[in-house]
Amino acid sequence: MTGTPILMASTSIGLIIVSVSIAMLLIRVIIGPTLPDRAAALDTLGINLIAMAGLLAIRLSTIHFNDVILLIAILTFIGTVALAKFLVKGVVIERNSR
Amino acid sequence: MNGLNDLILQTTTKVTAFLILSFSLYLFIAGHNATGGGFVGGLMTSAALVLLFVSYGYERASEVLPVDFKLFIPAGLLIAVLTGVGSFVFDQPFLSHTYGYIDLPFFGEYEWATALLFDLGVYLTVVGVTMTIILSIAEDDEKN
Numbered sequence: 001m002t003g004t005p006i007l008m009a010s011t012s013i014g015l016i017i018v019s020v021s022i023a024m025l026l027i028r029v030i031i032g033p034t035l036p037d038r039a040a041a042l043d044t045l046g047i048n049l050i051a052m053a054g055l056l057a058i059r060l061s062t063i064h065f066n067d068v069i070l071l072i073a074i075l076t077f078i079g080t081v082a083l084a085k086f087l088v089k090g091v092v093i094e095r096n097s098r
Numbered sequence: 099m100n101g102l103n104d105l106i107l108q109t110t111t112k113v114t115a116f117l118i119l120s121f122s123l124y125l126f127i128a129g130h131n132a133t134g135g136g137f138v139g140g141l142m143t144s145a146a147l148v149l150l151f152v153s154y155g156y157e158r159a160s161e162v163l164p165v166d167f168k169l170f171i172p173a174g175l176l177i178a179v180l181t182g183v184g185s186f187v188f189d190q191p192f193l194s195h196t197y198g199y200i201d202l203p204f205f206g207e208y209e210w211a212t213a214l215l216f217d218l219g220v221y222l223t224v225v226g227v228t229m230t231i232i233l234s235i236a237e238d239d240e241k242n
Contacts, residue, residue, distance in 0.1 A: 067125065067133045074118055074142065078149050081107065085152055093236035095156045 011059040015052065022048050039083045046076030104153060111153040118146035126221055127214075136217035140224030147225075148232055156236060167233065170226025178219030181212060 025048065028041040050072050057065035082092050122142030129135030151159040185194040197211035 064133050070121060071138070071142070074121070074145060077114070078145055078152075081149065082152055093151050093156050093232075095236070 008059070011055050014055045015059075018048055018052050018055065022052075035087055039080065039087065042083075043076060043080040046072055046079075050076075107153050111149055115146045115150055118142060118149065122146065126217065129217060130209075130211060130213065136220030137224055140221040141228065143221075144225050144228035144232075147229060151233070151236070156233075167226050167229035170222045171230070174219040174222030174224075174226060176219075177222065178216055181215045181219065184212075 022045060025041050025045045029038050029045070032038040032041060050069050053065050053069050053072065057063070057069075085094075086092050119142075122139045122145075125134035125142060126136060126139030127134075129139065147159075147163065150162070154162075181195070182193040185192060188194075193216075195212045195216070197209055197213075199207055199209055202208045
C-alpha cells in the first residue's frame with residue numbers, strides 16, 4: 001500500500017466508476033426481460049471485473065494479478081460462447097453435427 | 099438445427115485455443131515461483147479442449163483428439179505416487195523432493211525441481227477428471 005497520493009486518488013475514482021458500472025449491469029442481469037439480455041450483461045460484467053482487477057493491481061502495486069486478468073478474460077469468453085450456443089441451439093456440445 | 103453456420107466461432111477458436119493452451123503451459127511451468135501450478139494449468143487446458151468441443155461438435159473434436167481422457171486420471175496418479183516412491187531410492191522419507199541448477203544453452207541458469215513432476219501428476223489428473231465429467235454429461239442425450 002505504498003503509492004503516491006495521486007495514484008491512490010485516481011485508482012479510487014476508477015474503482016468507484018467500475019463499481020457503479022457493475023451495479024448497473026447487475027440491475028440488467030436481474031430485471032433483464034430476455035435471456036440474451038442477461039447473457040450480454042454477464043459478459044460485460046466479466047470485462048468490468050477485468051478492469052477492477054487491473055485497477056487493484058495498480059493500487060496494490062503487485063504483478064500477481066496479471067494471470068488473474070487473463071484467466072477472467074478466457075473464462076468469460078468460454079462462458080459466453082457456451083451460453084450463446086445453448087440459447088441458439090439448445091445444446092452446448094452437439095452431437096451428429098457433421 | 100444443422101443449417102446454422104458457426105464460421106466466426108470456429109475461426110476464432112482456431113486462434114484462441116492455442117492461446118489458451120500456451121497460457122495453461124505458462125501457468126503450469128511458472129507455478130513454482132509465481133501464481134499458477136498444476137491445478138489451474140490443468141483447468142485452463144481443459145477450458146481450451148472444452149472450447150474445441152463446443153465449437154466443432156462432439157464427433158469432429160473427438161476425431162481431432164482421439165484420446166481417452168479417463169486414462170489421464172490413473173496416469174497422473176501414478177506419476178504423483180512414483181515421485182513419492184522415488185525418494186526411497188535415495189534413502190529419503192516419502193515425498194522428499196530436491197532441486198538443483200543446470201545451465202541451459204539459451205535461458206541461462208535454470209533451477210530444476212522434482213516438484214514439477216508431482217505437479218505434472220496433478221495436471222494430468224485435473225485434465226482427466228474435468229474432461230471426463232464434461233464429456234460424460236455431453237454424451238448421454240436422447241436416451242430418456
